[in-house]
Amino acid sequence: MYCEKWSSVVEMCLFLEDLREGSCILCLCSRAFVEDWKLCSLGLKGYYIEDDGNSAGEQVTEEEEGGRSQGTAESRDSKDVGPDESELDSEAELMRSIGLPLQLDDPSSSENENTRRYKLRTKKDIEGENLPAENTLSPKLEITELWEKYWKEYRGGTAVAKLARKAYSCDTDTCGSKTVVDNKKDENRTKADELSSPSSSVGSESSSSSDKDHNEILDGLSNISLNSEEVEQSRLDPSVSCDGHQCLSEVKSRRECLASGQSESCNGGTKESSLSGNRSTSQPAQDSQESSEANTIKDRPCLIGTDGDESGEDPPEQKPSKLKRSHELDIDENPDSDFDVDGSLLGFKHGSGQKYSGISNFSHRRVRYVHKNVKYKSKYFDMRRQINMKNKHIFFTEEPGKTLFKKSKTLSKVEKFLKWVNEPMDEKASQESVSHNNMQDTCTSSGSEEQEVSVEKGDDPPETSELEPGKRRAMSPAGEVGTEKTDRDSTEAAVTDEGDCPAQAAPDCLQVEAEAENKKKKNKSKNRKGIGLPPEITAVPELAKYWAQRYRLFSRFDDGIKLERAGGNTIQFALTGKRVIAVDIDPVKIDLACNNAEIYGVADKIEFICGDVLQLASRLKVNVVFLSPPWGGPDYTTAEIFDISTMMSPDGFEIFQTFPEDH
Numbered sequence: 001m002y003c004e005k006w007s008s009v010v011e012m013c014l015f016l017e018d019l020r021e022g023s024c025i026l027c028l029c030s031r032a033f034v035e036d037w038k039l040c041s042l043g044l045k046g047y048y049i050e051d052d053g054n055s056a057g058e059q060v061t062e063e064e065e066g067g068r069s070q071g072t073a074e075s076r077d078s079k080d081v082g083p084d085e086s087e088l089d090s091e092a093e094l095m096r097s098i099g100l101p102l103q104l105d106d107p108s109s110s111e112n113e114n115t116r117r118y119k120l121r122t123k124k125d126i127e128g129e130n131l132p133a134e135n136t137l138s139p140k141l142e143i144t145e146l147w148e149k150y151w152k153e154y155r156g157g158t159a160v161a162k163l164a165r166k167a168y169s170c171d172t173d174t175c176g177s178k179t180v181v182d183n184k185k186d187e188n189r190t191k192a193d194e195l196s197s198p199s200s201s202v203g204s205e206s207s208s209s210s211d212k213d214h215n216e217i218l219d220g221l222s223n224i225s226l227n228s229e230e231v232e233q234s235r236l237d238p239s240v241s242c243d244g245h246q247c248l249s250e251v252k253s254r255r256e257c258l259a260s261g262q263s264e265s266c267n268g269g270t271k272e273s274s275l276s277g278n279r280s281t282s283q284p285a286q287d288s289q290e291s292s293e294a295n296t297i298k299d300r301p302c303l304i305g306t307d308g309d310e311s312g313e314d315p316p317e318q319k320p321s322k323l324k325r326s327h328e329l330d331i332d333e334n335p336d337s338d339f340d341v342d343g344s345l346l347g348f349k350h351g352s353g354q355k356y357s358g359i360s361n362f363s364h365r366r367v368r369y370v371h372k373n374v375k376y377k378s379k380y381f382d383m384r385r386q387i388n389m390k391n392k393h394i395f396f397t398e399e400p401g402k403t404l405f406k407k408s409k410t411l412s413k414v415e416k417f418l419k420w421v422n423e424p425m426d427e428k429a430s431q432e433s434v435s436h437n438n439m440q441d442t443c444t445s446s447g448s449e450e451q452e453v454s455v456e457k458g459d460d461p462p463e464t465s466e467l468e469p470g471k472r473r474a475m476s477p478a479g480e481v482g483t484e485k486t487d488r489d490s491t492e493a494a495v496t497d498e499g500d501c502p503a504q505a506a507p508d509c510l511q512v513e514a515e516a517e518n519k520k521k522k523n524k525s526k527n528r529k530g531i532g533l534p535p536e537i538t539a540v541p542e543l544a545k546y547w548a549q550r551y552r553l554f555s556r557f558d559d560g561i562k563l564e565r566a567g568g569n570t571i572q573f574a575l576t577g578k579r580v581i582a583v584d585i586d587p588v589k590i591d592l593a594c595n596n597a598e599i600y601g602v603a604d605k606i607e608f609i610c611g612d613v614l615q616l617a618s619r620l621k622v623n624v625v626f627l628s629p630p631w632g633g634p635d636y637t638t639a640e641i642f643d644i645s646t647m648m649s650p651d652g653f654e655i656f657q658t659f660p661e662d663h
């Protein structure tokens with residue numbers, strides 16, 4: 001999750017097991033840290049929340065301050081993640097495809113209308129007197145179809161919890177009417193809703209339950225259960241039999257549990273007794289999450305028994321169902337349940353060993369948001385959103401089988417040239433002017449590449465030069481101290497000399513030229529491997545790095561450049577055509593600079609002065625002062641602040657001030 005405003009959002013107390021009550025480790029956390037568990041439970045799916053700044057979060061924050069934020073956050077998330085096409089993830093698409101509403105309170109939704117009608121009918125059926133239980137249990141057509149469709153797709157049930165989470169915006173106990181039809185998993189639940197809690201079953205118009213409703217429903221439930229075969233069997237097992245009163249007390253108990261957020265502790269032994277019955281491992285409500293069993297099982301004895309013959313492969317209308325009231329959530333669905341109670345999922349380490357400095361286990365954690373609504377002042381990172389960015393690293397051709405090789409410009413030129421030299425003379429003559437023009441265009445347009453060519457032309461070994469007549473193109477002034485593109489420029493040379501080879505001898509010319517190029521490459525390769533390291537370099541190991549970069553620093557290095565720590569600033573300035581005064585206190589540097597400037601043909605543009613610039617400056621009349629004093633080597637890159645007055649000695653400002661004001 002991404003926090004736009006990365007600041008402390010939450011105070012989290014991690015309580016230690018062995019310390020006295022109230023002692024805790026206080027952690028100041030970002031929202032992302034606190035809610036990592038949520039990403040985890042969402043299958044690492046984020047979502048985007050508009051920072052609308054409305055007041056919807058007021059209540060939320062208050063609840064969050066109580067350390068139970070997720071429930072309300074879930075509610076908000078559900079609402080904010082609208083059914084926009086671009087926002088639909090696979091789950092939402094599935095839900096929509098099977099006719100389930102993606103958003104609460106969507107009166108335009110025909111599905112909602114269906115479910116509403118269904119609910120009304122259901123309620124009527126349930127409340128109707130003397131209706132046979134079988135009728136009440138009969139699944140309605142719509143739901144049956146939906147369920148079957150879902151069952152085919154989600155037989156494994158792994159997505160059930162996630163779907164349920166999406167469908168539930170909030171617990172009906174806290175949000176009253178806002179419960180949508182859960183997914184198909186909850187066809188089971190739907191049955192239960194019909195029977196146990198019509199007010200909380202489906203649709204957006206459900207009202208709060210009255211005690212009367214509950215009693216009627218539970219009575220009906222009890223009657224229905226007694227009529228079912230499964231109950232007959234369950235009666236044989238005292239651990240799973242119950243009557244309506246027991247169920248009622250369980251329902252109440254369950255609600256208290258939900259309200260307190262401590263569902264586990266409220267089972268009162270029912271869970272254990274229920275567990276003694278056989279259970280299916282493939283029923284959706286159970287498959288989805290192991291953790292949902294507690295909720296599911298608890299209802300089971302009241303509604304139906306288990307017969308131990310549940311394969312889980314059949315649609316539920318043909319199977320006894322394990323029912324759960326729709327307003328109850330699985331533990332992992334329960335927004336109030338913070339399953340990462342001790343922060344371990346958040347990455348907190350604890351233990352008694354030396355590794356953890358003896359920090360004992362965390363018993364639990366408590367979270368408090370430091371500001372009201374602070375979590376809504378940052379944005380969620382929407383990991384579902386498709387990024388409209390082209391992959392720049394991997395290329396696939398549209399047509400299968402087509403080569404992925406991207407032809408280089410140089411190769412194209414060579415091919416063009418070869419084609420040209422192999423063409424009959426008359427055709428060639430007619431094309432010559434065009435071809436020549438094209439070449440000229442290339443020469444002038446590709447800047448550095450062409451400069452490199454000129455550099456290589458001047459540098460060719462004698463045998464290569466002999467092969468290339470003196471008709472050279474006028475290139476830009478001698479390859480600046482800069483990057484060298486050896487392979488390309490080599491090839492470029494062959495291409496640009498096309499006019500020098502008699503047409504008849506073109507193939508021979510090419511062959512000889514190719515050999516020369518190979519030789520040149522070999523020489524360069526030899527040099528670049530460090531063979532023949534000059535003594536001045538071997539004498540000073542520090543210079544090895546400059547040697548390694550010699551072609552980057554001096555494209556004409558092989559022409560006789562002498563390398564030292566000095567770079568090439570003076571040459572670069574002179575290449576602009578302006579006059580340059582170069583001052584260095586070290587005569588060796590002056591010699592080197594002189595030598596190198598000659599190689600680049602700019603020596604006549606530079607006035608070299610060996611002396612102390614601090615003493616000479618006042619007598620120098622210049623327009624621009626460029627200082628390149630000893631700056632301590634590359635360590636400057638680690639400095640936090642680049643300060644001309646502190647990073648060099650003498651102070652850079654002082655040096656500047658020694659130059660006359662009016663220069």
Ligand SMILES: C[S@@+](CC[C@H](N)C(=O)[O-])C[C@H]1O[C@@H](n2cnc3c(N)ncnc32)[C@H](O)[C@@H]1O
Binds near residue numbers: 565569570584589629
């Ligand atoms: C980092 S190097 C300059 C390299 C130069 N910018 C180049 O690209 O070739 C620093 C140079 O400052 C020279 N230097 C140091 N103190 C000086 C002074 N007081 N007056 C003139 N030059 C000085 C050193 O001899 C050394 O060559």
